Amino acid sequence: MTQLFNNAQEWQTLKDGIVTLAKQEVLSRFEKVTSTTKADGSVLTEADTEMQKATAEFLMKQWPQFDFLGEESSQEEQAEALRSTQGCWILDPVDGTSNFASGIPIFSVSLALVVNGQVVAGMVYDPDRDELFAARKGLGAELNHQPLVAETPKTTLKKCIGIVDFKRLSAELALKLVQTPPYASQRSIGSVALDWCWIAAGRGQVYCHGAQNIWDYAAGWLIVEEAGGQSATLDGESVLVDRVVKRSAVAATTPELFKEWQDYLA
Secondary structure (H helix, E strand, O other): OOOHHHOHHHHHHHHHHHHHHHHHHOHHHOOOOOEEEOOOOOEEEHHHHHHHHHHHHHHHHHOOOOEEEEOOOOHHHHHHHHOOOOOEEEEEEEEOHHHHHHOOOOOEEEEEEEEOOEEEEEEEEEOOOOEEEEEEOOOEEEEOOEEEOOOOOOOOHHHOEEEEEHHHOOHHHHHHHHHOOOOOEEEOOOOHHHHHHHHHOOOOOEEEEEEEOHHHHHHHHHHHHHHOOEEEOOOOOOOOOOOOOOEEEEEEOOHHHHHHHHHHHO
16 A cells, blocks of 8 residues: 555645535535536536546645546546556546536545555545545544444344435346335435445445446445445445446445345345
8 A cells, every 4th residue: 555645644635635625616616507418418517627627736736646537537538547557546526416416415526546456545525514534545434533434233134224326227126126125215315425435424224336437436435445344246246446447336334234235136
């Protein structure tokens, strides 16, 4: 692991910078901007483009040794950044843009640092709630400077809240979840990065999503891992891969719930 963010001052500089930029470039525009539709059908706002631009400038000034991959970067730029031998930042400037553009106050900024194919640092900031989830590889997870541990008093799947994005699941699996739900209740909040963080915080206990990109999940994945939660794809592989390709995700707060959840999904 890079030793950079073992330094408390450097870590705080990074966290303070992202929080400040998110308030300036994202929260200040909430309910004040119009949106457009990208070629892939996803939503884009001025907050996305301006947050990405401002964050890239901040990171380059502070840590010029790392490359940069943003959701709004071109595919060529994204692929080149991931090939970096020094490491690369991965940013989703507004995760939950559809919520943001619709006036729904559930969205976030997600930033991860990947070195040699490993996520070594990650943070997800929810500017509406002023909640900063963060983690460093091997050093645990935190929420607003307090240790974050994935735990729950709910000991069986049937007592749990499931965070599930039905839209991106196969029709067969989605129908199974609707007809024979294994949990007590289900939510879909519209921000993948916060999905992961809310699992780490125990706000939901099990999670399933059919297709998410590396900028959606990289930081949240590390936060769940460092909080002690467990995750895999629907096929049982590691969610994390060092390329831009959509991945399914299954996660839970505890090993016991994770196994029960995987058994049901299988």
